[in-house]
Amino acid sequence: MxxxxxxxxxxxxxxxxxxxxxxxCLGFPIAMLFLFFFINxxxxxxxxxxxxxxxxxxIIVFSYSFIMLTLALIVSKDRQTFFLKRLYxxxxxxxxxxxxxxxxxxxxxxxxxxxxxxxxxxxxxxxKVEFIALPNVLLLFVTNLPILILNIxxxxxxxxxxxxxxxxxxxxxxxxxSGILGxxxxxxxxxxxxxxxxxxxxFYPSVYLGRITSGATNALKVLYKFDGYAVVAITTIFVYMIxxxxxxxxxxxxxxxxxx
Amino acid sequence: MSIISIxxxxxxxxxxxxxxxxxxxxxxxxxxxxxxxxGAGKTTLIKILCGLTKKTSGTITVNGLxxxxxxNSIKQIIDVSPQETAVATNLTVLExxxxxxxxxxxxxxxxxxNIINTFGLxxxxxxxxxxxxxxxxxxxxxxxxxxxKPKILFLDEPxxxxxxxxRRELWKIIENLKGKITIILTSHYLEExxxxxxxxxxxxxxxxxxxxxxxxxxxxxxxxxxEDAFIKVVKDYE
Numbered sequence: 316m317x318x319x320x321x322x323x324x325x326x327x328x329x330x331x332x333x334x335x336x337x338x339x340c341l342g343f344p345i346a347m348l349f350l351f352f353f354i355n356x357x358x359x360x361x362x363x364x365x366x367x368x369x370x371x372x373x374i375i376v377f378s379y380s381f382i383m384l385t386l387a388l389i390v391s392k393d394r395q396t397f398f399l400k401r402l403y404x405x406x407x408x409x410x411x412x413x414x415x416x417x418x419x420x421x422x423x424x425x426x427x428x429x430x431x432x433x434x435x436x437x438x439x440x441x442x443k444v445e446f447i448a449l450p451n452v453l454l455l456f457v458t459n460l461p462i463l464i465l466n467i468x469x470x471x472x473x474x475x476x477x478x479x480x481x482x483x484x485x486x487x488x489x490x491x492x493s494g495i496l497g498x499x500x501x502x503x504x505x506x507x508x509x510x511x512x513x514x515x516x517x518f519y520p521s522v523y524l525g526r527i528t529s530g531a532t533n534a535l536k537v538l539y540k541f542d543g544y545a546v547v548a549i550t551t552i553f554v555y556m557i558x559x560x561x562x563x564x565x566x567x568x569x570x571x572x573x574x575x
Numbered sequence: 576m577s578i579i580s581i582x583x584x585x586x587x588x589x590x591x592x593x594x595x596x597x598x599x600x601x602x603x604x605x606x607x608x609x610x611x612x613x614g615a616g617k618t619t620l621i622k623i624l625c626g627l628t629k630k631t632s633g634t635i636t637v638n639g640l641x642x643x644x645x646x647n648s649i650k651q652i653i654d655v656s657p658q659e660t661a662v663a664t665n666l667t668v669l670e671x672x673x674x675x676x677x678x679x680x681x682x683x684x685x686x687x688x689n690i691i692n693t694f695g696l697x698x699x700x701x702x703x704x705x706x707x708x709x710x711x712x713x714x715x716x717x718x719x720x721x722x723x724k725p726k727i728l729f730l731d732e733p734x735x736x737x738x739x740x741x742r743r744e745l746w747k748i749i750e751n752l753k754g755k756i757t758i759i760l761t762s763h764y765l766e767e768x769x770x771x772x773x774x775x776x777x778x779x780x781x782x783x784x785x786x787x788x789x790x791x792x793x794x795x796x797x798x799x800x801x802e803d804a805f806i807k808v809v810k811d812y813e
Contacts, residue, residue: 333665
């Protein structure tokens with residue numbers, strides 16, 4: 316475990332010294348929250364999707380996709396610069412590598428969630444609207460855990476499977492999908508068949524569960540509640556999460572051999 | 576006493592045979608050079624000895640341990656400085672050294688300071704690796720390889736791409752390591768091999784063509800210079 320922690324520390328330092336991390340993982344989610352707050356404010360405040368309780372869980376889920384990008388970049392760069400090859404000849408095991416990257420993604424994810432919630436809290440104060448109740452804020456961390464793990468795994472997976480030139484491109488497709496198909500800023504509940512399609516992808520179920528936790532209302536002014544679909548959403552996101560964990564471990568182990 | 580014994584080693588890739596029945600004995604404490612043109616099989620041989628690539632056939636023992644069954648024990652006593660500098664670019668020089676020391680549970684401060692002084696890294700300790708010159712990056716890369724106190728050190732083209740001054744500086748450092756640990760050095764710079772190595776193996780197209788000291792090889796080929804000897808050995812084989 317010491318080797319895992321040592322490797323995680325190195326990864327954390329590498330990322331903290333990369334300005335792109337601040338732009339993508341912190342700057343972008345904060346900017347998105349303020350952007351939609353102003354759009355809502357200056358368009359009459361009639362868009363429930365842009366209200367704090369609805370927007371915050373969506374932006375948190377969306378912001379995790381930047382963790383995927385960040386991890387994909389560091390993993391692919393480590394492979395490209397032969398840094399990993401050098402470590403393969405050390406007594407480090409494959410789980411030291413995977414956990415060393417995953418722990419960093421997890422810490423950044425938690426920090427990102429805190430910053431998104433703090434920003435949303437400030438927005439709620441400015442706009443004088445009710446903020447998410449404290450127990451629900453804490454519950455939101457738990458609700459978001461599966462999608463965070465999914466993004467961490469996808470980051471390691473793309474970094475392992477692609478080089479540092481193509482991994483960002485693949486990630487940007489997933490970032491776009493996360494934003495659009497997650498319904499972060501689009502009222503999917505008004506889109507009929509398209510919503511049904513999105514329900515079976517990992518992004519919308521995560522946003523949906525987050526909105527139940529935050530006590531948001533949807534575009535049709537109906538309160539998100541723990542209904543039959545919530546059970547389907549939990550199942551869906553867990554299936555994707557488990558599949559991504561298995562695929563990442565398998566791909567990393569396989570590529571570790573071929574990289575050598 | 577041999578610290579590395581290689582017997583009839585072969586390595587096949589999909590369409591090519593990179594190593595064809597290589598047999599070598601490398602003695603403890605020696606600086607052993609693997610010399611060959613590009614594609615001779617030097618790096619493949621080092622990768623196999625480090626456990627980075629699987630061999631196709633043959634037997635290898637390292638410090639009396641079988642490479643097939645004792646690779647984890649072997650990894651504790653070897654280290655490698657690859658052709659590429661392979662350091663953590665956003666970490667400082669000191670952080671890089673500490674990171675690798677922790678991987679090998681080798682947290683001896685005195686030894687760390689000794690390494691820093693030997694490699695002349697004290698002036699750049701707090702500089703991130705990405706800001707170092709090529710020469711300093713190489714020094715750091717070799718220093719990292721020594722931080723685990725290895726019994727056997729593999730140096731794969733250690734001076735590749737360095738200017739003549741940086742190369743000479745690095746030679747001095749490598750020369751100082753002679754006798755303390757076993758070093759296996761690959762290079763296609765004849766001058767480097769001639770100046771540094773106690774013993775040499777000339778490889779071409781995956782085969783060992785000659786082994787011995789530089790003087791032995793010159794005598795065996797009736798040549799005046801090592802360059803002529805090398806060319807004769809390779810040409811005769813082709």
